[in-house]
Each structure stands twice: as structure tokens, then as C-alpha cells.
Amino acid sequence: MTAAIYGQRAGKTTLMIEELSYGGQIINTPDIENYPGLMHVSGFDYSTKLYEQALELGAKFMFAQAVSVEDKGSFKIVRTSEGDIEAKSVILATGAKNRTLGMVSAELAGPESGLVGKGVSYCATCDGMFYRGKVTAIAGGGNTALDDALFLSNICSKVYVIHRRDEFRGSPVTAQKLAAKENVEFVLNSNVTGIIGEEKLTGVEVTNKLSGEKRIIETDGLFVAMGQVPDNSRYTNVVDIDDKGYIFAGETCTTKTPGIFAAGDCRTKEVRQLTTAASDGAVAALAAAAYIESLN
Numbered sequence: 001m002t003a004a005i006y007g008q009r010a011g012k013t014t015l016m017i018e019e020l021s022y023g024g025q026i027i028n029t030p031d032i033e034n035y036p037g038l039m040h041v042s043g044f045d046y047s048t049k050l051y052e053q054a055l056e057l058g059a060k061f062m063f064a065q066a067v068s069v070e071d072k073g074s075f076k077i078v079r080t081s082e083g084d085i086e087a088k089s090v091i092l093a094t095g096a097k098n099r100t101l102g103m104v105s106a107e108l109a110g111p112e113s114g115l116v117g118k119g120v121s122y123c124a125t126c127d128g129m130f131y132r133g134k135v136t137a138i139a140g141g142g143n144t145a146l147d148d149a150l151f152l153s154n155i156c157s158k159v160y161v162i163h164r165r166d167e168f169r170g171s172p173v174t175a176q177k178l179a180a181k182e183n184v185e186f187v188l189n190s191n192v193t194g195i196i197g198e199e200k201l202t203g204v205e206v207t208n209k210l211s212g213e214k215r216i217i218e219t220d221g222l223f224v225a226m227g228q229v230p231d232n233s234r235y236t237n238v239v240d241i242d243d244k245g246y247i248f249a250g251e252t253c254t255t256k257t258p259g260i261f262a263a264g265d266c267r268t269k270e271v272r273q274l275t276t277a278a279s280d281g282a283v284a285a286l287a288a289a290a291y292i293e294s295l296n
Contacts (some may be wrong), residue, residue: 001050002281003263003288008057010289015087016054019065023047024095024273025265030117034126035274047117066094071238071257074295081143088295089259089288092235092247093281094112096228096272097264098122101139101192112195119201124223125273131221133157137204139192140225143170148225150174153181160217162187162206188214192222230266242268253284259291 001022009015011084025293029043038046055061064082069090078085100122101108112120124138128151136156141163147170149161161178166188168175173268178184187206194205196216205217230245239255239262240248246269249255249262263280265272 001047001054002278003093003285003294004059004281005050005057006282006285007289008054008059010286012289012292014054014059014285015085016059016061017064017078017085018061019063022051022061026096029126030272031130032126033129039295042137066234067262068234069238071260072207076094076238076259088292089261089286091253091261091281091284092232092239092255092266093263093284094231094235094266095277096230096246098224099226099229101195101224101226108193111197115195115197115201118199118220119197119220120195120224122224124151125223127221128152128155128223131156134220135218135219136160136223137162137192137219137220138223138225139163140227141165141168141170142225142227143174144227145225146170146174146178147182148223152223153178153184157183159184160187160219161185162190162192162204164191164209165189167256187217190215195222215270228265228272232266251283251285253280259288261288 004014004016023043026043027047032041032043032046033039064080067079067081072075076087076090078087078090101112132155134156135158136152137160138145139162146168149159153159161184189209190206191209192204193207196203196205201222203216206215206217206223232241232245232247238257238260242248247255247262247267249267253261253263255262261284263284264277
């Protein structure tokens with residue numbers, strides 16, 4: 001939507017194609033407090049304002065699934081579930097889905113999705129401050145999980161780090177820092193097998209893989225840090241992707257195909273936040289506008 005705003009302001013005709021609802025992941029966030037200039041705003045309200053701003057500037061919106069993109073040189077064809085669209089330039093802003101507990105644990109019991117924003121979160125940087133002085137748990141063993149645990153250990157009374165193996169995949173230095181903290185407890189060789197709570201999260205069930213022993217951990221928050229899953233495989237004819245499925249595109253948002261750009265969480269980058277997604281939208285739109293001008 002940021003790309004649409006900048007595309008319209010650059011004097012171009014912009015069409016946004018969205019399969020489900022405008023806003024992406026952020027629409028499910030109950031309170032955003034880390035976006036510059038906005039102290040508190042819900043993800044729904046923020047997305048709605050952005051959507052209305054794009055429409056007011058003249059952008060069009062289409063509910064459809066983008067099936068593929070074809071490069072025809074001076075123009076591109078976006079094939080969708082609602083028909084084909086011809087455009088001079090295409091910006092892929094497909095985002096990435098958080099890898100849920102349900103994706104990695106067939107035995108998971110409990111309302112994981114129903115408690116998102118009510119104790120279950122996928123971003124400690126985004127939501128950690130809501131748990132200041134409270135008990136939290138991290139599920140994961142990579143760098144994201146360890147960094148999240150370190151961040152939370154500085155503001156929470158207790159942090160449980162739950163990992164399915166006996167050692168972490170993430171940085172040994174960070175793991176050592178966590179091990180030295182009195183308010184951090186490692187729960188290794190274990191999986192989260194149950195989510196406890198109705199109106200809000202009250203605890204998690206953890207099962208030891210070796211002994212089969214189950215344990216209930218009372219916690220105010222559960223942060224799932226098992227990575228993200230991008231959905232870019234349908235575009236590999238026009239972009240290159242890395243081994244994790246992200247589109248190779250740097251800070252200029254350019255891909256291997258002239259006129260096709262990648263913006264937001266779908267591209268290779270270090271930080272995936274609301275601010276960086278909006279920044280990418282502006283960069284990609286201005287680059288797309290410049291590319292179109294170069295065709296004339």
C-alpha cells in the first residue's frame with residue numbers, strides 16, 4: 001500500500017492485487033507502538049488508513065490471487081484468479097508468514113491462532129514491551145529465538161527458552177549470555193505440545209522428547225520464534241530466490257528482471273519490521289516509476 005501511495009504520487013496508474021485482506025500480518029496486531037509518530041494504533045486502524053490514503057490518491061484495489069508473472073520486455077503480465085493484468089512494471093510485496101507451532105508440531109493442542117495478540121506472539125521486538133515484569137516463554141533455538149530471549153530477559157521477570165534439541169542452533173555467545181542470567185531457564189529436548197487459555201494465554205504444555213514427560217509452564221506470553229515462510233516459488237521465472245525462499249533483492253528492491261521489484265518481508269534483508277516494509281514500498285515504487293520513464 002505504501003508502494004501504491006508513492007506510485008500514485010509519481011503520476012503513475014497503480015493497481016494493488018491482494019488475495020485476502022489489505023494490511024497483511026499487521027492487521028492482526030492489536031496495538032502498534034513502535035511506528036514513528038504513532039504512539040498507539042491498532043494494526044487494523046493503521047492498515048485501513050493506509051488503504052484509504054492509497055484509494056484517495058487514485059490507486060485501484062483488486063481482490064484476487066496472483067498466480068504468476070511473465071516478463072514480456074516492455075510490459076509484464078500478471079496472471080490472477082480473476083484474469084490477466086498487463087503492466088509496465090510489477091512490485092512483488094508478498095510478505096512472509098510466521099512459521100506457527102502447528103506447522104512444526106502435529107501433536108499441538110490448544111487455540112494457537114485464537115490467542116494471537118492475547119498472549120501468543122511471533123515478534124518479541126514488536127510486542128515484548130507489553131510483558132514488562134511478566135513471565136514469558138520463547139519457542140525456538142535459532143538466532144531469532146536467542147535474540148528475542150535476551151531482549152525479553154531485560155524486561156521480564158522470567159523467560160523460558162523452549163527448544164526441541166539439546167543445544168541451540170543460534171549464536172553460542174548469545175546462548176552463554178542467556179545461561180548466565182538468573183531469570184532465564186532453558187527447557188531443552190522439548191516441544192510445546194499444548195496452548196492453555198481461553199480469553200488469554202495462561203500457560204503452555206511442554207513435552208520432553210526423550211522421556212515423554214509433560215510439564216505445564218505458567219506464562220503470560222509465548223513468543224514463537226521458528227522463522228518465517230515466504231511464498232515466492234510461483235515467481236522463480238522472473239526472480240531468483242535464496243535457500244529459504246526469499247527473493248534476492250537489496251536495498252534498491254531491484255530483482256534480476258528489469259521492471260520487476262521486490263519490497264517488504266518477501267525479499268532478502270536483515271530486519272523485517274513495519275517501518276522497513278513501508279520504506280521498501282517507497283523505494284520500489286520510485287524505482288518502478290523511474291523504470292517506466294526510461295521506456296519512453
